[in-house]
């Protein structure tokens with residue numbers, strides 16, 4: 154019998170499993186897809202930023218940066234972590250929001266600088282196409298990470314410490330018996346003292362098989378890859394007016410997203426392609442944000458499923474003394490994932506104490522309005 158079975162091999166589940174084996178527990182990680190980091194974690198823009206309204210998120214980002222850095226050193230692949238910096242653009246109706254955020258960041262000791270459009274264009278000539286009345290906030294320490302690579306590196310490191318990983322293993326049901334959890338799926342049942350379900354947007358569906366419900370609603374987020382002419386240099390960009398963000402992706406490509414569809418989607422049947430109106434929005438607005446956008450064209454686009462909670466905070470803790478969950482990423486779980494995953498792995502093992510404000514039972518599992526999680530203000 155394992156001490157812990159972790160279900161879900163995204164950034165959260167892999168980080169949880171790794172933290173648990175580091176405590177010398179016997180742990181098995183089960184992932185439906187053929188490799189770890191294959192679902193939302195593979196589809197993400199990979200932005201890691203300090204531009205967060207909740208101080209707890211800031212602390213999780215800080216811890217996650219260290220874990221990403223350690224994985225990057227282990228992988229020796231320069232594309233795993235790129236220190237690109239991020240510029241956030243505000244139209245005049247939002248200048249005050251950006252100014253307020255800059256003050257908060259300064260108080261938290263995070264390097265941040267406000268630029269007028271003219272100064273921005275001098276600093277980053279590719280951004281000279283932005284409207285003349287914008288205000289820009291420059292965060293030089295923001296990163297882009299490759300979450301799938303992180304998952305692979307972290308899972309490999311954990312394997313060396315005794316983690317068993319089974320991919321292509323879709324858990325069909327969970328059963329809680331007196332002193333154990335029985336996990337049903339292909340082949341023989343897997344039995345453990347405790348289970349941690351870190352199955353992202355599928356977590357609610359999975360715990361329902363054991364008779365539990367969660368305030369978690371899956372929704373759909375889109376991203377596109379655009380081919381660009383070589384020779385452009387620009388940082389990551391987030392435009393508050395359109396909610397479009399752009400991430401450089403090597404000399405000939407960039408990622409561009411917004412595309413958040415704030416209504417519930419079935420994580421097993423949602424459309425995994427980008428919508429035509431998402432493409433239209435990018436075609437209209439991206440050229441007004443970076444000069445590289447003028448001749449860019451969409452090569453590929455996709456959608457992933459993420460999980461909303463009523464208060465936009467994660468659900469980490471126990472539904473039953475043997476069954477824990479880690480979900481409720483609210484669309485920005487890559488930047489906080491290594492730390493939240495680690496916390497949930499240690500909590501599920503009983504090594505870390507439960508945090509009442511993250512208790513998955515703190516809110517009733519009723520319907521609620523899905524709101525974007527990654528915003529400038531609370």
Ligand SMILES: Cc1cc2nc3c(=O)[nH]c(=O)nc-3n(C[C@H](O)[C@H](O)[C@H](O)COP(=O)(O)OP(=O)(O)OC[C@H]3O[C@@H](n4cnc5c(N)ncnc54)[C@H](O)[C@@H]3O)c2cc1C
Pocket residue numbers: 160161162163164165166183184185186190191192193194195196197198199200201322323324325351352353354355359374375376410455456457458459480482483484485486487488489490
């Ligand atoms: C288009 C897009 C862009 C994004 N951009 C960013 C960004 O720039 N920065 C950021 O911080 N976040 C971003 N996010 C959000 C981020 O991707 C998620 O918050 C994060 O990946 C959540 O990680 P996870 O491990 O909880 O979920 P997932 O990565 O989805 O992992 C859950 C895993 O559980 C597995 N699973 C499900 N059911 C079962 C089952 N029955 N049996 C076994 N395994 C199962 C799935 O196969 C999956 O691998 C973005 C998301 C999308 C879709």
